[in-house]
Amino acid sequence: MLTEYPIIHTNxxxxxxxxxxxxxxxxxxxxxxxxxxxxxxxxxxxxxxILSIFISHRGNLSAGIFMGFFYSGAAIGVLYSVKQSYLAYRAR
Structure with a gap:
């Protein structure tokens, strides 16, 4: 049974x-x-x-999936925070 957390080597x-x-x-x-x-x-x-599973964390599927969702969240967070900051600046 999978009861342990995956070991993720990242930097x-x-x-x-x-x-x-x-x-x-x-x-x-x-x-x-x-x-x-x-x-x-x-x-x-x-x-x-795709980037995380096949390039960044090749050979460790659980780490690739785990980090892939973090990469996605960070990229979308940057995109939408810049958009909202721009809209707030324009409304001022």
């Missing part, structure tokens, strides 16, 4: 390259392909899971 460089790559994929999907805003979180999650 700060994951945040410095994985999150910006996911953010660029999301922005490219929005600007180049005209994807609606409601699909951006799905695109970020799929891109982050």
């Amino acid at each position: 700060i460089w994951d945040a410095f390259w994985a999150v910006p790559v996911v953010l660029l994929v999301v922005l490219a999907a929005k600007w180049l392909f005209g994807v609606r805003s409601s699909w951006l979180t799905t695109i970020a999650t799929v891109a982050a899971l």
Whole structure:
């Protein structure tokens, strides 16, 4: 039975390259392909899971899935916080 937490070996460089790559994929999907805003979180999650499972944490599926969701959340958090900050600045 799976009662133990997965051991995830990660470092700060994951945040410095994985999150910006996911953010660029999301922005490219929005600007180049005209994807609606409601699909951006799905695109970020799929891109982050692919990046994390096959590149960043290759050989450790549980760590890849776990960190993929973190990469996705960080990229979407950056995107929407910048958007809301811009809208608040414009409304002022």
